[in-house]
Amino acid sequence: MNWLFAASVIVIIICCSFGTANGECADQDIGVVAEELVLNQHRLDSLNLLLFLFLLVLTILTIWLFKQHRFRFMHETGLAMIYGVIIGAVIWYTADTKEQTPKVHTDSMLCSDEVDPPDSIYLELQYPNESVFFVYDREEVIKNPDLNKTRTINNFGDRISFDPELFFNILLPPIIFHAGYSLKRRHFFRNLGSIMTFAFLGTCISCLTVGGIVYCFAVLVMGLEWFTAQDCFFFGALISATDPVTVLAVFHDLNVDVDMYILVFGESVLNDAVAIVLTNFCFPFRTVEDFGDEFSGLHFLRALGSFCGIFLGAFGIGSLMGCATALVTKFTHIRDFPLLETALFCIMSYMSYLLAEALQLTGIVAVLFCGVTQAHYTYNNLSDDSKKRTREVFELLNFLAESFIFSYMGLSMFNPANGTFNPGFIAAAFLGIILGRALNIYPLSFLLNIRRKTKIPWNFQHMLMFSGLRGAIAFGLAIRNTATDARQMTLTTTLIIVLVTVVVLGGLTTQMLTWLNIKVGVDYDEGATTSLHSAPGTITEQESRIRRRKEQAWVVKIWYDFDYKVLKPVLTRKGADLRETWPGWCLPITEYLTVEDDQLEEDSDTDFILEEQESSEAPVDGASGPNGTTKEGSTSGEENTADGDLGLGDHQLAVRGLNDPPPEAV
């Protein structure tokens, strides 16, 4: 690894020395000044990006070494962060600095609806022979900047800036979409009740606990008066978004029980969305009294209603966009041009996120369910080429986006602009998140176990407790607004919590699985049917299946019928034959909706082989363990050519390795 570090030092030196030369306005013509500003900016941007890419290369090479030596104590995200911290420290403590006193332009305006802060202002610099106007665009708002203090500007470091818009609009959507697209849908929906309980109720509990504890410590014990109740609960909300990507990677490598996996995964995806919505809910309240007022009767119900509205709206947008893509890919022959098809697929999925955000709903939920819908319906209509390409592209984007975010978090750790390091507050925050997580997992598991047929055992509960890592979303929410001192302290604290949980908890995951005696190397098949049963040994599989068939909730049955008889055949070329299942008078419609799948019918054998190949390479359920045996698949005939599965029928499950348990187990 020596050469890696040698190279890194060289790159940093280059970066720093280049960073020093910026911003000089030469004694020249104005056109040249303008041009030089543009070119300098471009060069610095290039250097910035170069630094990130260099960190990513370091991370990739190191992680490859780790993977090769089966060293599981470090995930790429943790590693990216550690490299970021090291290089960030070097930059912040070595690069040239310059002093600059901030320029203030005061304007005595009273705020009203008519007077906005202008979008841009001009600064006129009078050069010997002419005046030059520099345009300044509004970026952010600050409450109490120390205007008289001369700021020390790190020539290179200060340029490593990160627009939160980049995070929310560019880096986040592919990560979440990938989660939805590669979701083990059957297991997810089977555990949906528990997942939603943890995600919705649990996150609220965690938010209130963390907010409460932090409030007690910060305001009451430490006397930080500028840290308002609003700030406390804002912090509570953002820090409740868990991101156990490291834990999930270990689960995946070791083939941990699928229900364990899906509980951790499902909770983490949904609670991101809950946390984002909760942070927006904090704003109307400044003091504890405000909160008290709000949570009385009608107000509370109204908040709950808008909460549900936001979620359902986003869910609707995501699903509809998925269905729209399915319809387009079904009724056009765009599959003849896989490049266009893939591009359309990516763009429409991305649109679901942006549309939800533009409508002030939560894009994260929209794009998650868009991914689920795309996998369940659209995936079946895609050409083989696009099937592979969409999976691979999103896998790559997910990897790059995640590594980039964690690198950035590491780099910004030493950025003095990021605020206030307060050990007492950090300690309180850690106490808060541990307690909040405990009050989330254990009581809710107890409640869930009353109703659940397959209990959540103690060791699973401990593992869920342990999986409360923090990551990208918490950081994104924290850096979005650093106007006040309180927000800056929030950002610093969040960064430290992310670093500690990702590195320490992430590194201990394998050990933890051993300590908690959680079964690893679970066969997909077996794991799915028996591992959650308290006494699986005595009943045969056949019996257990019959038992579950009886236990089946009517909602699930209706949904299954609806999906198989209506949605699948309308949106894809598979599922029931509409001309048979729909009443006779619908014939004109059903004729129109039924598109003969020439390709599949011509050479279904080839297709079968292709699908089998695919599932052995990189199954769409990206995080799946080894493929199950296909004993059912081999008897249930041609329809088994695996298409998307919601776990809704023998028809869909065979080849993908999800053949057991039967569909009723959803």
Place this chain on the structure above:
Amino acid sequence: MNWLFAASVIVIIICCSFGTANGECADQDIGVVAEELVLNQHRLDSLNLLLFLFLLVLTILTIWLFKQHRFRFMHETGLAMIYGVIIGAVIWYTADTKEQTPKVHTDSMLCSDEVDPPDSIYLELQYPNESVFFVYDREEVIKNPDLNKTRTINNFGDRISFDPELFFNILLPPIIFHAGYSLKRRHFFRNLGSIMTFAFLGTCISCLTVGGIVYCFAVLVMGLEWFTAQDCFFFGALISATDPVTVLAVFHDLNVDVDMYILVFGESVLNDAVAIVLTNFCFPFRTVEDFGDEFSGLHFLRALGSFCGIFLGAFGIGSLMGCATALVTKFTHIRDFPLLETALFCIMSYMSYLLAEALQLTGIVAVLFCGVTQAHYTYNNLSDDSKKRTREVFELLNFLAESFIFSYMGLSMFNPANGTFNPGFIAAAFLGIILGRALNIYPLSFLLNIRRKTKIPWNFQHMLMFSGLRGAIAFGLAIRNTATDARQMTLTTTLIIVLVTVVVLGGLTTQMLTWLNIKVGVDYDEGATTSLHSAPGTITEQESRIRRRKEQAWVVKIWYDFDYKVLKPVLTRKGADLRETWPGWCLPITEYLTVEDDQLEEDSDTDFILEEQESSEAPVDGASGPNGTTKEGSTSGEENTADGDLGLGDHQLAVRGLNDPPPEAV
């Protein structure tokens, strides 16, 4: 198509109505004000992106219809631009507007090395109970803004802004890399002399011609005094970057002669870089006299030297980065983790661009030759999965980036901020580019034909003349700096030239091929060997091959030997066996450098089949015609398993469909 337009109108209305609600500062707490600003900004950014995505969806669906009906008069770039113009017009003429007088903060500074314009300034707004500071960051420089005029701000339209950094750092690199990665290297290098003549000499000719004509018209005839000689030659330089993507797509669809294709393609890729460098060269000179002074003797030589330095430096960076990637992929087993491998490949390729830009060389040349090197060496070391994935990812990125850029160009056509529409100037510019193109192609073709063994016939020259479409690079250079009125007029004119050439010339390409009697549907094989010969009929292929073997330049022979005996075996697992070709005393080194290719040796048959499959799907020479027959391939044994080809030997050419002519034909 009706529903498409209906949908588009709805989306625009949504966008516009949302756009109106921005920027209001409510009568509330400062934390809330800050938060609302952030959220509003986010919502507007989302809407903006949504609009672009919507345009892309429209374009993709329409282009699919066109492709299905074999309607070749419209390429996706032209279509994207037309849709952009339509929707841009709707937005600019329907969306709400508000009035805003610019705020000016005057500072009497004399410019010196110590005083820079500050990076950011604060605006203090005094609200009833507290002061709020808005931070403004420096964005650009303007010479003579009309400060007293109240600006009419289009609430939505003004937000559709485009950071030139986004263009140069994000959108451009994948396009150029894709060009290099999918380059028909053998044909490219065989015609390298002609391509470089057109690209270097030709672009300079074009730049001077356009600059001169524009100067005569604008300054001397029309009396636009603010349009300096510098601006004229800047315009000449940027407008000399051709971008015949539409023409190339038609060439590809119709399998036009490969040499014709590579001449158009090669010139367009290299002249982009030349144009970028030339624009930077214009800056020290303001007046015609300055130019006169500069181009006298020593100065001229110095300029030429720095010109060459920039190109060679960038070429070196690109190639070295490619070789570095080849070494990493050869000596590590990162191929066992295709995701990491692909990520590393993408990142290191991107680094070549950024490194060159950061060193103030030209990134476009670096990333182009990085692509070539990656295809020639690294590609051989990649796992099969990564081979496919890298090709597919860059194909997709190229498509998306190109469509995005052209959509944006269309959208910004009606943006009043983009400057000054001056019909006289536009007419002069058109005259200039036609004359400049003619003075580039015809005289240089005449000169080249003196030395060329295979002449460039008249109809090819006309086609080269016709292929002078303008596109993304010209636009990117024009929008990079719009500080002065002259630059704004440059931008408007460039936009119009791009629109006209892309739509009109692009649409006429098929017709033009017929008129000029250029052979289409050329068999790869035949096209490569005979089409440029004036009398191919009488000599047999064997004879022609022998003849060419004799004609072979010694430079090419040395390069071929060096590539086969040193570079290939050092950088990849193919080529000559180092232990045999290198002297005995090198044994320790050669042993170390020789990595046994376990995978290839174990199942070379499988590999052979895979490669053949690949070449039938999407050959790495992305724009290739039908695959040639593999008659030579079948006799020259195992080495034929196609790897990258520089056209350097029977060994490499067989399966990829590049089997003839033999290697000496480079």
